[in-house]
Amino acid sequence: MKNINSDTKAGTQYTTAHDAHYKTKELPKAFQLYRDIIADHPDTKEAGYSLSQVHNIVKDVVPKQEVLDALVAMALDHFERDVPSDVKSASDAAIAA
Known part of the structure; x- marks a missing residue:
C-alpha cells in the first residue's frame, strides 16, 4: 500500500478501503469507500489514490x-x-x- 498519512480522516478511510480491496477482496465495499473518499475529500492525495483504485476495480470487473x-x-x-x-x-x- 502507498505510504499515506493515516492520521487524517481521509488517510484512515483510504486504509480501510485499501484493506477491503486487497486484504478481504470485498470489491463492491472497497469501490464505495473509494467513491466516498473522492466525494468527501476531493482535494486530498487520498482522493487521487482512490480515483486510481476505482479505475483498477473497473478494469478488473468490467469487460x-x-x-x-x-x-x-x-x-x-x-x-x-x-x-x-x-x-x-x-x-x-x-x-x-
Whole structure:
C-alpha cells in the first residue's frame, strides 16, 4: 500500500478501503469507500489514490468493450452538449461522410 498519512480522516478511510480491496477482496465495499473518499475529500492525495483504485476495480470487473462503449457514449454526449450549433452541423456532416 502507498505510504499515506493515516492520521487524517481521509488517510484512515483510504486504509480501510485499501484493506477491503486487497486484504478481504470485498470489491463492491472497497469501490464505495473509494467513491466516498473522492466525494468527501476531493482535494486530498487520498482522493487521487482512490480515483486510481476505482479505475483498477473497473478494469478488473468490467469487460473492456463495455468500458470502451461507455467512454465513447460519454464523449459523444459531451460533444452534443458542448459544441456550438454552427460547428455541430459541420461536424455531423463530417462524421456521416
